[in-house]
Amino acid sequence: MGRPGGLEVERASNRSQPHxxxxxxxxxxxxxRPSGGSMKYFLPDSQDLVDPSFDFDRERRSTTRLRQxxxxxxxxxxxxxxxxxxxxxxxxxxxxxxxxxxxxxxxxQRLLRTGAPDFFRIENAPGxxxxxxxxxxxxxxxxxxxxxxxxxxxTEFYLDCRFDFGISVDHVILAYRPExxxxxxxxxxxxxxxxxxxxxxxxxxLAKQQGERLPFTPLGVAQGWSPKSYAHSTRELQKMGYRYxxxxxxxxxxxxxxxxxxxxxxxxxxxxxxxxxLGVTRTEQLGxxxxxxxxxxxxxxxxxxxxxxxxxxxxxxxxxxxxxRIPQVEGNPxxxxxxxxxxxxxxxxxxxxxxxxxxxxxxxxxxxxxxSTLDVLQxxxxxxxxxxxxxVYREVLADxxxxxxxxxxxxxxxxxxxxxxGAERNRRRGFHNTWVFYKxxxxxxxxxxxxxxxxxxxxxxxxRLPEVGT
Numbered sequence: 330m331g332r333p334g335g336l337e338v339e340r341a342s343n344r345s346q347p348h349x350x351x352x353x354x355x356x357x358x359x360x361x362r363p364s365g366g367s368m369k370y371f372l373p374d375s376q377d378l379v380d381p382s383f384d385f386d387r388e389r390r391s392t393t394r395l396r397q398x399x400x401x402x403x404x405x406x407x408x409x410x411x412x413x414x415x416x417x418x419x420x421x422x423x424x425x426x427x428x429x430x431x432x433x434x435x436x437x438q439r440l441l442r443t444g445a446p447d448f449f450r451i452e453n454a455p456g457x458x459x460x461x462x463x464x465x466x467x468x469x470x471x472x473x474x475x476x477x478x479x480x481x482x483x484t485e486f487y488l489d490c491r492f493d494f495g496i497s498v499d500h501v502i503l504a505y506r507p508e509x510x511x512x513x514x515x516x517x518x519x520x521x522x523x524x525x526x527x528x529x530x531x532x533x534x535l536a537k538q539q540g541e542r543l544p545f546t547p548l549g550v551a552q553g554w555s556p557k558s559y560a561h562s563t564r565e566l567q568k569m570g571y572r573y574x575x576x577x578x579x580x581x582x583x584x585x586x587x588x589x590x591x592x593x594x595x596x597x598x599x600x601x602x603x604x605x606x607l608g609v610t611r612t613e614q615l616g617x618x619x620x621x622x623x624x625x626x627x628x629x630x631x632x633x634x635x636x637x638x639x640x641x642x643x644x645x646x647x648x649x650x651x652x653x654r655i656p657q658v659e660g661n662p663x664x665x666x667x668x669x670x671x672x673x674x675x676x677x678x679x680x681x682x683x684x685x686x687x688x689x690x691x692x693x694x695x696x697x698x699x700x701s702t703l704d705v706l707q708x709x710x711x712x713x714x715x716x717x718x719x720x721v722y723r724e725v726l727a728d729x730x731x732x733x734x735x736x737x738x739x740x741x742x743x744x745x746x747x748x749x750x751g752a753e754r755n756r757r758r759g760f761h762n763t764w765v766f767y768k769x770x771x772x773x774x775x776x777x778x779x780x781x782x783x784x785x786x787x788x789x790x791x792x793r794l795p796e797v798g799t
Contacts, residue, residue, distance in 0.1 A: 368619055370627070370767060371625060372404075376436070379760070381401055383753045404453070407738075407760075412763070413460075414493075415459055416463075416627045417462070423437065440489075441490065445463075446458075461490070461492050462494040463495045464607075467499050467501045476498050476499070484537055495534075495545040500527050505578075507586065510557040523552060527562070535571060547571065549571035549574050550562075550575045550607075557593055559576065560596065567597075567598075567602055574603070575604075575605040576594070587614075595622060598621075604625075609628065615770075615774060632760070635756070646768070651722070651725060653722055653725065653747050655682065655686060655749070656750065658678045682709060685706055688701070689744055692726065699723065702726060725747060738761040742757060
């Protein structure tokens with residue numbers, strides 16, 4: 330685990346929420362069809378890395394560790410793939426207003442100097458080269474009257490980063506009102522303005538990309554407030570010349586609303602037009618998505634659920650489990666307040682915390698039984714004044730899902746993956762979730778392709794990504 334240094338408290342992995350989003354020698358015309366595969370998953374970047382030197386038993390790092398040089402991205406952890414590409418947001422790199430970026434100044438300068446392929450060490454990903462898609466991070470400026478970035482600023486960012494795909498500047502519409510499709514409905518001016526701004530910026534973006542033959546594949550963004558308005562945006566983007574269109578603003582929508590909007594888009598979608606869903610997963614609808622031209626999507630949900638969800642923290646192919654919470658005494662603000670107030674003995678808290686870690690290690694090794702382990706965990710929960718979790722923990726400990734998981738995370742760190750405790754464990758569990766999600770996605774895509782009727786129209790069957798450079 331590297332050379333251990335001083336004791337280090339892991340920090341919680343708080344992170345902003347990116348929304349998701351594409352080198353070829355661009356030229357006017359239709360995208361060429363690549364060989365192989367359909368429905369691609371882009372993993373959004375938020376500088377989630379793990380330290381391979383971290384010693385989980387001693388809670389120490391190597392004294393020689395340098396984060397950018399030594400820490401690993403998800404695509405460097407696994408011997409097989411964990412995604413089909415990466416999504417990098419200008420909002421995550423730069424930040425905007427009160428929403429701080431996830432990059433330090435040094436990291437940002439390094440990204441712009443070396444380009445994204447080198448910065449993310451894409452050569453270390455297994456299999457084919459991972460394409461990288463760039464977007465603006467519209468959710469970071471959703472409350473602004475107009476987007477804070479110009480087309481020139483965004484294209485310069487994409488060029489400096491050497492992205493393969495680039496998404497036009499957009500302005501999110503967070504108001505889904507299908508009743509506005511009714512005849513005579515009064516549509517708020519704010520919604521129309523955001524859509525018009527998004528379309529005009531897409532027009533400028535494509536004109537610059539084509540006019541200067543910029544080396545990335547352009548995606549125009551369709552924003553809307555209803556099925557018909559999404560169809561209108563898509564129609565206008567196709568008129569401009571876009572054949573790869575990112576559909577935005579759908580993150581908060583319910584599945585029936587997403588399907589209704591995609592159906593409206595599909596009714597006017599050209600046979601060579603592909604769609605990318607920004608921030609939308611819904612893998613149970615893969616077959617429907619594919620039939621309606623969806624070629625790719627992005628989502629951070631599998632990773633974020635590892636440490637943001639109350640219950641569904643650990644994925645398996647058949648179900649999810651709740652992670653075992655063993656908070657660090659020094660890293661738990663709520664517990665520290667109780668200690669400072671004299672309600673809890675710090676010595677007692679540390680003793681119970683250590684007891685939980687020992688109990689989990691011995692349980693994993695088969696040295697103590699289930700009930701004894703649950704007793705130890707419950708005593709620490711009571712001290713921390715948290716809700717009763719004994720029966721929830723019984724479920725995951727009885728099944729020990731990490732024992733049967735073949736992923737590189739579970740095989741390397743064992744039971745530590747199920748512990749909700751600091752960024753090193755929580756992020757690795759997020760990487761595990763993303764690996765499981767991606768494997769299930771591949772299986773679902775293959776099953777959907779097999780189940781597709783032989784008579785399905787070629788228009789609906791063509792859901793592959795445009796090749797870089799088209």
